[in-house]
Amino acid sequence: MSCLLVLPIIVPFVAAAAGLLFRTDFERQQAVGMGGAALHFMVCLGLLFHVCKNGISTIQMANWPAPFGITLAADHLSVILVAVTGTLGLCVMLYSKAEIKTGMIAAGFYPLMHILLGGVCGAFLTGDLFNLYVWFEVMLMASFGLLVLGREKAQLDGGVKYVMINLFSTLLFISGLGLLYGMTGTLNMADLHLEIQKVSDKALLTAVATIFMAAFGIKAGIFPLFFWLPVSYHTPPVAVSAILAGLLTKVGVYALIRMFTLVFTFDVAYTHGLLLVAAVVTMITGVLGAAAYNEFRRILSFHIISQVGYMVMGLALFTPLALTGAVFYLLHHMIVKANLFLISGVSRVAGGSFELSRLGGLYRSRGFLALLFFIPAFSLAGFPPLSGFWAKMMLIRASLEVEAYVVAAAAAVVGLLTVYSMSKIWGEAFWKPSPEPMHTESPAMGEGGGGLWRLLPITVLAVITIVLGFVPGVFLDLAAQAAHELLNPDIYVKAVLGGV
């Protein structure tokens, strides 16, 4: 069943090509888009079960042997993320049925979305650094297309900033690639792990590691390279910002985790120390930025940044517990954050605005929505027993274990400030009496008969959050397994290169 490994990448591309065939037939294009997403979801889950049962699986593209050709390798970290990608892809596609109008379908919403999903899965699965670069490009182009879909001024403004800073990140990435290839003569990640130990000039290697850190840091949105994120994520349609918020920065985090556990581990004190400082500052700036805004999606965007700080902190602490926490955090965060963005869309339909000052009374008029918001919002803030609590607790415990008290304190304070932000949204949008009563009276939820299509994915994601919170055992085991593989790169290297 080695072809299972390619399917999460191939299925979206086939769906994209099929969608492009029906350029003018919008209904059929929508059907192909949804069918593709459902199939994608199934193959992603299939891969998850396959890897859980059989351990790391690899496949050599075009049958070229490992260090020379492109390897796809799925370890636990990769498959967890691929499975979440499939889930989010399907949920967002369901939501899009209510939101995306014919104009956007004509502009290529469904093919772009599938190309994005394929690119994200490719990035998670590839075992080759140059191939990772290619997937970054695929994702960048698709996400830029999605960002400017509505052709509004604010979208173009945000989109251009997004693409410029990301091109710069790509430039850094490829410069780093060149230097690394010059020093080691290989770009296969497993082979790099072996070759890098033979490099004598460690100072130069540290410089290269820092270049990679900056390149992936821009993608992940860590301090001080995050400013592109809040200016672009609140402009596109909700379905688009949900998928971008759920997936894109997390690819950057994934790349950081992969590179700084498998390749750049020769000077942990320096590189991971730097990451730790960046992580703490990222957490704090993100949450303070969120406190300063009163627009639903802008607040959420700033929270992405602060949450990315937690994940990078897990990587930087570099202990089994911390990495388990980071992986679990990724899993929890992708689901919660995408869900919150979807909910912001429903609130907008119900209340007529993304501005908190103009929203209000949603608790009264949309009780179920209030409940659905409550779950991911307070999971994000780390309320027990929701999923965010376990993630935060593990990370704080891990930092206490290595006696990084400042880090632990920062993480706890940021958690508290997150509660403040979430209660701000809760108080303003849900509790406060509606400033414009006509909106709450309007049957806007049923706009175009889309109410169910909007609520279904949100409910599914909220249920997943609850399951993650109440039965964390099985997921923690998965995360622990992933962390074990990350801290023992020999397992990965052996799976890719054979018994070298």
Added chain:
Amino acid sequence: MQSLILRTATRLLVSLILVFSIYLLFSGHNSPGGGFSGALVAATGFALYTIAEGPASVRRAIRIDPRRLIVFGLALALASGLAAVFAGKPFLTGLWWTVAELPDYTLVLGTPFFFDVGVYAIVLGTILTIILALEES
């Protein structure tokens, strides 16, 4: 723009450029070239033609919508990769068929070639879409 010199030169050049682009496509497997660079060369030919004759005549000349080319290319590239999967080998593995056995050499045709043709169609389709949209706006 109506320039007699440009139009005359274009007539001569475009056919040469297109032939060279096809040569690049075929030689790509074992020597410099390939679908990507071949398509870029072909696109320069069409760009020249667009400047000299206008986008309408380019659309007439290529007959099909360049966006269809993208779909065709994507499908062909995927199919040539998947052929190996159906033969029980990893994705993208080259499969070769002998087309003709001549005294001096054998002529073989493989899936990498179809993959290259797919890339050619995608790149050419994309660039033509961009060039034509820019010229028409």
